[in-house]
Amino acid sequence: MKLALLGIYHETNTFSKVVADYAAFNIYRKEEITREYQTSQTTNAGFLQIGEDKDVEVVPLIFAITGPIGTITADAFESISKEMLSLLETHGPWDGVLLSLHGAAVSEHYPDADGEIAERVRTLIGPDVKVGLSVDMHANLSRKMIENIDVATVYRTNPHLDPKIRAFECAEMIRDSIKGKIDPVLWLEIPPVVINIVKQFTDEDPMKSVMEKLDKTLSFPNIIHGSVAEGYPYADVEEMGMGFISVSDGDIEAAKEASQWMAREAWNIRDQFVGDTPSIEDALSYADKKYINQEDGPYVLMDVGDNIGAGSSADSTHILSLAKSMGIKGYLQTLWDPKSVKACVSAGVGSEVTVDVGAKTDDMHGLPVSVTGIVRTLFNGKFEDDRPTHGGFKYYDGGLTAVLDTDDDHTLVLTSLRCGNTSREQMYSVGVYPEKYRVVVAKGVVSPRPAYQPIAKEILLVNTPGVTTSDLNFFEYRRRRSNLYPFEDLASYDPD
Numbered sequence: 452m453k454l455a456l457l458g459i460y461h462e463t464n465t466f467s468k469v470v471a472d473y474a475a476f477n478i479y480r481k482e483e484i485t486r487e488y489q490t491s492q493t494t495n496a497g498f499l500q501i502g503e504d505k506d507v508e509v510v511p512l513i514f515a516i517t518g519p520i521g522t523i524t525a526d527a528f529e530s531i532s533k534e535m536l537s538l539l540e541t542h543g544p545w546d547g548v549l550l551s552l553h554g555a556a557v558s559e560h561y562p563d564a565d566g567e568i569a570e571r572v573r574t575l576i577g578p579d580v581k582v583g584l585s586v587d588m589h590a591n592l593s594r595k596m597i598e599n600i601d602v603a604t605v606y607r608t609n610p611h612l613d614p615k616i617r618a619f620e621c622a623e624m625i626r627d628s629i630k631g632k633i634d635p636v637l638w639l640e641i642p643p644v645v646i647n648i649v650k651q652f653t654d655e656d657p658m659k660s661v662m663e664k665l666d667k668t669l670s671f672p673n674i675i676h677g678s679v680a681e682g683y684p685y686a687d688v689e690e691m692g693m694g695f696i697s698v699s700d701g702d703i704e705a706a707k708e709a710s711q712w713m714a715r716e717a718w719n720i721r722d723q724f725v726g727d728t729p730s731i732e733d734a735l736s737y738a739d740k741k742y743i744n745q746e747d748g749p750y751v752l753m754d755v756g757d758n759i760g761a762g763s764s765a766d767s768t769h770i771l772s773l774a775k776s777m778g779i780k781g782y783l784q785t786l787w788d789p790k791s792v793k794a795c796v797s798a799g800v801g802s803e804v805t806v807d808v809g810a811k812t813d814d815m816h817g818l819p820v821s822v823t824g825i826v827r828t829l830f831n832g833k834f835e836d837d838r839p840t841h842g843g844f845k846y847y848d849g850g851l852t853a854v855l856d857t858d859d860d861h862t863l864v865l866t867s868l869r870c871g872n873t874s875r876e877q878m879y880s881v882g883v884y885p886e887k888y889r890v891v892v893a894k895g896v897v898s899p900r901p902a903y904q905p906i907a908k909e910i911l912l913v914n915t916p917g918v919t920t921s922d923l924n925f926f927e928y929r930r931r932r933s934n935l936y937p938f939e940d941l942a943s944y945d946p947d
């Protein structure tokens with residue numbers, strides 16, 4: 452059997468001013484997809500893996516990806532999907548199609564861009580070709596997505612350590628249904644509830660207990676698979692929020708019952724989904740007071756408002772400026788700041804510079820902070836990590852990078868490309884050992900955990916302002932549903 456692999460992968464923060472235009476996308480075609488992803492832990496790797504089965508040929512066609520930034524332009528969306536559909540048409544016929552999508556993509560004309568892709572693919576290939584979809588746990592699942600596919604899987608861990616496993620399961624179900632071994636039918640339940648980004652870590656409650664409920668449904672009669680999507684609160688779309696999928700072997704009532712049971716269980720603990728994080732000042736003084744010595748490990752402060760992995764600017768100075776005024780020593784963070792990198796390059800390694808760092812993207816992430824320090828290192832910014840990382844990625848590029856040791860005992864790692872703090876190699880590759888610091892800032896909520904949990908004395912989620920702040924009242928939503936908890940305290944949910 453012959454399966455096509457394709458996708459546009461984008462988590463869209465509709466509040467971000469950085470648009471995802473055509474140039475912003477990395478586009479991999481055919482064997483480039485295999486080269487880039489086969490040895491990774493990503494969705495594409497899981498889809499490619501089914502090709503090891505002697506009866507299955509996987510043909511990678513096109514995969515377009517860009518970091519989580521703002522809305523996809525109409526031009527980018529149309530150009531990429533046009534190429535996608537033309538490749539699908541030229542290289543067919545197909546027994547099945549594997550869709551590698553994120554699930555929270557928004558384009559200028561299509562708030563549900565993933566659903567639109569699924570629909571266009573379905574229209575082209577017709578109703579009989581099987582379509583499998585594997586999406587990120589931050590997907591805002593929609594009926595349009597589900598109505599146009601046969602099987603869907605969602606990552607089960609946040610941080611995302613299992614994309615490959617879930618994609619492989621999706622591909623297995625597609626293979627088995629093409630062979631006639633199973634007849635998958637699925638039910639999507641979308642209760643009116645949003646879980647705050649700071650409550651989405653799956654190893655802790657409330658998500659731990661939500662995932663235990665999913666495990667339970669897997670032993671319900673006729674259920675062959677199930678998924679929970681946490682949803683992505685920074686995409687202002689109608690279906691924004693949690694979603695629950697159950698896949699049954701031919702029994703839609705069983706799938707409905709399992710999905711609704713999970714959704715109702717989650718709804719019953721919705722008060723635990725609301726964000727509650729300390730202020731920057733409280734977090735810094737807590738870390739400063741508790742820190743004893745190096746063996747004690749660093750206190751890692753998550754800069755929730757500048758969550759690079761969720762579409763933020765990577766140059767927020769809210770924590771830095773307060774750390775400076777509070778006189779916090781042994782402080783480490785990254786900042787996206789190509790201009791300051793240039794200033795460090797002109798000064799040269801070992802020289803002293805005074806630069807205004809950070810906060811150059813917009814007015815949501817603080818003001819530039821004036822620092823004086825010695826340029827310790829300059830580096831091309833490319834590094835790789837074989838350890839488990841969020842999303843399963845291996846290769847990273849921070850662009851030209853400068854390490855600046857300031858006169859107030861801070862180390863700033865300044866990058867020319869936006870690069871998340873999801874790998875400790877980002878630090879080791881420039882000779883910086885986060886283990887030696889008192890306070891390390893990681894921009895994100897959950898994604899830096901695989902990198903920093905092993906060395907952190909404690910991880911503190913901090914309520915910082917910014918385009919990914921945990922304070923959802925900061926945003927003006929225009930498209931979300933109106934009966935939605937916690938925006939509407941008295942929201943109601945009554946599955947039929």
Ligand SMILES: [Zn+2]
Nearest residue numbers: 587588589611
């Ligand atoms: Zn995600």
